Amino acid sequence: MGFSTRGFSDDEDVELHLHPHWWTFAKPAVIIALGLIFAWMSGRIATTSEWYESVLQTASLALALLGLLRLVARFVSWRTTHFVITTHRVIYQKGFLGRQRLEIPLQRVNNVMFEQSFFERLVNSGDVIVESGGDDREVRFDNTRDPEQVQARIQRAVRALG
16 A cells, blocks of 8 residues: 555645665564574484474474564555655554554644664664644654654754745
């Protein structure tokens, strides 16, 4: 499912459109790799055809399959999660079967911050925090690619309205 611009006004343009950071796929990929490595090792180490050796190999392959299923689920989630900055608003949309959409008009944005741990700095990922007036107060967009650039783009868009 793509991102719909149906509700946009004629003078509204997309400034930035992102999906979550690729780091989302790291854990399932590691689970798949470990499962395949364990299955290969259990087949190489087995000297007899005892039942527990085949159980170990089957369990390792099941672990790899579980990782693959998780990878597919993460891909669907990644593909259907959108972080969009337009000339009028910040939009966060997610969902495959059901959909959630949060919109913050740029006029209501009071402050934009980002947070990165040491590891997140290495992979250029982090959280973008948008403080707005009204009931929302503070909205955190997790796992954002290049949060420093996102912060700068939102601040430029807010200043352009000014």
